[in-house]
Structure formats: structure tokens, C-alpha cells
Amino acid sequence: MTDSGSFSQFGICDGARAGRPWHAEARLAFQRTTSLHKIERAAGALLGMEADAAKAVYFVLSGWLASSKSLRNGQRQIVDIQLPGEFIDTRLSDMQASATQIETLTPVTLAVVPRGNWMRLLQEYPEILARHERDVAAVLSRMSERMLRLGKSSAQARIAYTLIELGLRSSAFGPGESQEFHIPMTQQSLGDFTGLSSVHVCRTLGQLERMGVVSTNGHMDILIHDIEQLAAIAEIDVALLRGELNSAA
Amino acid sequence: MTDSGSFSQFGICDGARAGRPWHAEARLAFQRTTSLHKIERAAGALLGMEADAAKAVYFVLSGWLASSKSLRNGQRQIVDIQLPGEFIDTRLSDMQASATQIETLTPVTLAVVPRGNWMRLLQEYPEILARHERDVAAVLSRMSERMLRLGKSSAQARIAYTLIELGLRSSAFGPGESQEFHIPMTQQSLGDFTGLSSVHVCRTLGQLERMGVVSTNGHMDILIHDIEQLAAIAEIDVALLRGELNSAA
């Protein structure tokens, strides 16, 4: 484990740091054990609604996806966002107290592991098991952080935290002062993610902009000017963040 | 899988339904593979602060625990509650953007699996692997439901959902009309769980009581009079709930 002590929950993986992305290796492993079924989807598509192999585990090869739950009145909460190199388990989409839905935020390619092969894969390939364990720990960890902000923080903290989480996870952060990246989401969906109305997302981004910590360019192009202050607003321990930035660099 | 189609995320396990609790079997499996280290703690204790084997996986044999995260200013969010038969992975307690803490809500007994043995256990015992996979799916699923309510629902819905979740998970619900059980939490911690202030928890419980759906007796003894209406308030699909109650009975 080369990443011990760093923010492993943000999903930055060893392989990617070493220059060889984990999902390239994973693909090989999948190919050895199952017929690797690869599917592609355009942006804005819904996943798992296909009648057929709905009970599959997906592995994201490229693109962003969002899993959300919604209430009868249409209110929606995005529960997690999946980036390349992460697993999506559609078991979570059924048997629940409310409707779950997985949608693509960009065009995506996914590897599909039929449900029947999944347990076999875990049992036979320790590296996949270990990777999956780590992935699950990362998901739980970042969901916990988000719950904390959802329950106890201001709109500014929620937005700031989300910017940092997505920035770190998309590996956009270099060692430099300012960090720039694109979030393929509307302010509406950012609101569904942070538990805010789209109107308030807009206002809050405006505040952060006026404070000089970020600037936004048209449709969700984010430029972070002062990551330390942003982390402070996000109520992230700045020392931890600094350590993470160093180890990620 | 005898529970397919039912609310598996509430953690009701097949073994328990069959009369032989899963954690009794699990203990045997643990004993076969590792020296089963059992620890006990009083109510209100903190876990994992012991310097020694902090990097362990715990398995709850009896008692309730709460995992929480907190902000620098003392604001706290309970992220999940663990009941007997569930795993606690202390990996989640380190390397994070904010402090995590696991506390006992009642006296507990835990089985401790040292971190080193954990992966071996998963690889060698398919039934533990399968169980752990299901447990993880259940945790993610109920955390998602809670996030939905945290982000998008009223105080009444959050409280109602929590009562139903805890009631179902503690297996207190029989087939009858009214259901009675005890929640070993103060209104303060219920607030930390639902993202509400303790004052508002009190008022909201009062509202539910005046509406005749529940009554509370002194310190968190809950009696549910009208579970259908409570589920409606919790914005749970009543058909799903009904199915669950039937299959659990």
C-alpha cells in the first residue's frame, strides 16, 4: 500500500500515480476470467434500466456517472458520483425504500461483470478482492464526509467540499497554486448532490467567486485560486489536505 | 438467498429468521481461522482509541454502536449505527478529512479480527466473504436512504424514517398493529443522526405523538401506533414496507 496515510477515500489509486491506470490492469484480469462485456453510453443516459442483465457489477473504464435516489414528489439526492476505476454495484438499485437511478454525466464506457461471475472473480483473484475492498472503503468514507456536511454544514462548506472532492478525485490537482478542472454537471445536479436548490448553488458559487477563492467559467469550469482557504471553508483539516496534495503530486 | 425481494438493507439476516443468529455461526467460523479475541465495553465508551490493534475489523456480537464524524466546532453527524451481526471496519476511522469516532450506545461485546487476518479470512471462507458483501451492500443502501432524507426531507420525514429503520433493524416488528421498542439514544444523539437540533427532535416527536402515529415513553421508548401513516410520513413506499413486514414476520 503506497498510499497509506493519504486521502485514500478520494479514490486516487496507486496505479494511476505510477502512470499505469488500475482499470487497464483490471481489464486484463476481467478478460482472463469472464468474457469482458464492454458497453458504451452517451451522456445523460440511464443505466440498468435495460431489462436483461440488470443484476451486474459494472466497472467504470471512462466517463462520469451519478447514482441518485428520489422521492415521489421528484426531489432527488445524488448519493455518489463514480469516476473511472470504480465499481458500480446494481444490487443497490433494487429492494429499497425509494427509487434508485444511475445516470451518465458524460459519455462512458463500462465493463460489465454478470452477477453470477462476480463472487467467483472475488474468490479467485485476490488483487480484485483487495481492490474492491479498498474501493468500498473509499466510497463509505467519502459518503460519510458528505453526510457530515449534509447534516451539519452551511451551503458554502458543502460546495467547497464538493469542489475539493471532485477536484482531487479527478486528479486535476497538481502541485501548483491554482487548480483548474471541469465538472460535467449542471448547477441543478450539483444542488441534488449537495442538498441545495439550484438557485442557492448559483448564489453560493457567486459568493466564493467574490471572495476570490475560485472562479467559474461559463458552464461549470472551475478554477481554484486559493485552495487553502477553500479547504478552510469546506471545514477540511488543512494539514491533511496539504499532505494529500503533496503525496498526490 | 431467502430474503431476495425484501429490504435486505435493513440488515435482517436469513439466519436470524431461521432462528439461529448469523453471528453465532460467524463466531464459529472466526474461531476456526483466527484466535477469536472478544472484547467488552460499557455504554458510552469510545472504540478504537486503544493504541494497540487499532487497525482491526470488529464484528458486533451484542449491543449497539454509533460511528460519527465531527467538525472542529463540535458539530457531529452520526453516520451509521451498528447492531449485532454487523461488521465495523476501523479503516474508515483514519485517513480522513474529519475526525471519526465510534462509540457504544449500550454495553457491547465485539469479536476482533486483526487487520492481518482479515483478507485471509475473506479469501478462505466464501461464506464470510458473501456475508460481508451483503453487509456492505446493506450499509451503503441504508446510508443512501438516509442521505436522501438528510438532503431533501423535512424533520418529520427524517424522524419517521429513522424510527422505522431502527425498528426494523432491531427486529422489533412483529406482524401486529403496533410495534414497541427502545432506542438507546438521547434526543441529542438522535439529532446528530438525523441532522436536526435536539430541540427540534423533541418538537417533531411531539408532533408525531399529537398526530397519534407514535407514543414515546420517558427516555426513548417508542411505541408505533400507525406504521402505515408513519411510513407515509417517512416517504417510504408503503407497498415495499408492507412486503418487508410480511416477509419479516
Place this chain on the structure above:
DNA sequence: CGCGCGGTTGATTTAGATCAAGGACGGTGG
């Protein structure tokens, strides 16, 4: 007995939702 924790209740404040009206695009069809 008195202290402290947890629950209750009331008064006041506030963060964010909601409602509403424009404005800026980017795509589409004439």
C-alpha cells in the same frame, strides 16, 4: 441536598427554499 443531564416549551432569528422574471447560449429548421 444540590448538582447535572436530558427533556420540554416559548420567543426570536436566519439560512436557504421558493416564486418569479430575465438573459445568455447553443442547437434546429426555415
Place this chain on the structure above:
DNA sequence: CCACCGTCCTTGATCTAAATCAACCGCGCG
């Protein structure tokens, strides 16, 4: 090329659910 439309963003005005502040009660306990 331009007219039109829909989607998304922006900004202002108003409303409201829940937080906060504050006082008090009841009770278990040293």
C-alpha cells in the same frame, strides 16, 4: 443567415422550516 426554442444560469423579493437562545422542569445520583 436569421428566427425560434429550450436549457441553464442569474438576480431579486418573499416566505418558512428549523436553528438558536433562554428559561424551566424532573429525576437520578453522589
